[in-house]
Amino acid sequence: MSELLSRHRAVMPSWAPLYYESPLEIVSGKGVRVTDAEGRTYLDFFAGIATNTLGYDVAEVREAVERQLAKGVVHTSTLYLIRSQVELAEKIARLSGIPEAKVFFTNSGTEANETALLLATYARGSDEVLAMRGSYHGRSFGTVAVTGNKVWKNSSLSPLNVHYLHGTNHASPAFRHLSQQEYIDVCVADLRDVLDTAAPNVACLIAEPLQGVNGFATPPQGLYAAYKEVLDEHGILLISDEVQTAWGRTGTSFFGIGDHGVTPDAMTFAKGLGNGFAVGGVVARGDLMDGLPALGVATFGGNPVSMAAAGATLDYVLEHDLQANALRQGTTIVNGLRALRELDCVKDVRGKGLMFAIEMVDPDTGAPSSSLAGRALEAARERGLLVGKGGVHGNVLRMAPPMTLSEDEAVEGRDILLDTVRSVADRDGTGRV
Structure with missing residues (x-):
């Protein structure tokens, strides 16, 4: 060793x-x-x-991958129809609860979050983004910019104008004397103040329903619902980063944001969907997904082998x-x-x-x-x-x-x-x- x-x-x-x-x-x-x-x-x-x-x-995943490998097609690219990709996208769109949802597959959670930020900033014509303190969204230039955790933040340079909100730091000295509802009220008041004083045209809030890298720090029940009321007043989009919380892992909702009684405009996912095979993606409102004016592909995103593994994994999660x-x-x-x-x-x-x-x-x-x-x-x-x-x-x-x-x-x-x-x-x- x-x-x-x-x-x-x-x-x-x-x-x-x-x-x-x-x-x-x-x-x-x-x-x-x-x-x-x-x-x-x-x-x-x-x-x-x-x-x-x-x-x-896991036999079901291994056999699904082996069946695809036996066909001799490991990769074709998104320039061709991929049956298993369409079938998996249909399932995810249905499970998401997002109206008229569409899905774009990537290779990782970082790439998924980059895609979601692209959708939101283009749709709103703004580089202003809200993110949560303590958050982690990936290791790329854009996702580091919206990461509120200094341990994983390699650069203070940013392609985005980011404002960080409170929400998972109830135990801090500034808030620990407050009840849960008082804490929510203070956080919402702070959001309104940010919008009134420092952020005139915000594209989106990107947030984890439960912060993974931050040691599963959890926002209080009702916070994101209260945030969304304010966001909706301004037309600001909500992106739920489900890279760690999707597929029923929280036990009480298939996607983590469901625990908060909120339907977001977009959700990102990765990690657990492929049971170890590289897969990520975004599921979003169809009009939001279709809004980009230029062409785009993900060379390896949604490739037949990853789709075989992901489809078998999702089926196993649901069937069991x-x-x-x-x-x-x-x-x-x-x-x-x-x-x-x-x-x-x-x-x-x-x-x-x-x-x-x-x-x-x-x-x-x-x-x-x-x-x-x-x-x-x-x-x-x-x-x-x-x-x-x-x-x-x-x-x-x-x-x-x-x-x-x-x-x-x-x-x-x-x-x-x-x-x-x-x-x-x-x-x-x-x-x-």
Whole structure:
């Protein structure tokens, strides 16, 4: 492994991080478990960053891909009819709830968000965009511009004029004394003030229903509905970034924005749709999608192999009602993890469906503790569990297991997490770092 790590560092950029003091090479997987190059097997609660929706070695996906490969056609481009692309677009358009929806396929969430921003800014004739503090929308020039998370913001230069809104920072000193409704009212008042004073012609608000990279920070129920009332008054479009929240993962809605009782003008998606195969896209109002005046293609977007994988994945999610399973297993896990709130080093346990997180802080000062979260990440691996890390301060353990997780696997992972965090908290026997 040390040889591979040296080779990696010689040719890969330093800004692309690797987890763990001794980085992991995953070489095989089955179900919700993966095996590393040294033969050790782990329960996977991160799923390739919420991407392996069904887990690993899923017969239905593998066979769909193999059938397409057997035809000898891996790629044709969007200049030709692709039956599987049309069929998948029809399903997504129907499931979206967006009136007269159309779909454009891309290769990633970053590219999907770029496309949605293009649609909105052209439609409104404006480069002004609203985004949320703490958000993450991708690594390209345009999506970094609307990312409100400094850990992932490589440039302050921007092709857009961006204004950041409050909404997922209720615990901050400025707002924590407010009730949930008072917090919503303050956020909406701030939105109105931004529109009145600093943003005369906004194209859109782009927002995650639940902020993935920001450790699953969650806006209060009703916030986006209240925001949309204001947006509609000004003709401002709403883009829901569903790259991590789509396909029933939150447990209570097939698309995350549905939990807020809002139908957006456009939704972006990627990650979990292909169960590991590269696929992303935008589903939007037909008039919005058709509004661009110039031609456009996505050379690899919607290619036959990715469409075969995505179609099989979506069918599996629907036929096995994995949204209900996400709610069931997520409830088991989060209810159990709430016991960790009694620890001085745990500020919060939160989650919706199979998206849940543990926020770690210094037990003496209450300040965000990236080092403590890092130790917990390592300790979970030692116990045979893979988890992720996020948050603006890198102090949040975040988990998004495959949605095929069984009850036994949910309990197993929950118990490992309980033991992991308690062991880190009690490292010196005092409950302090």
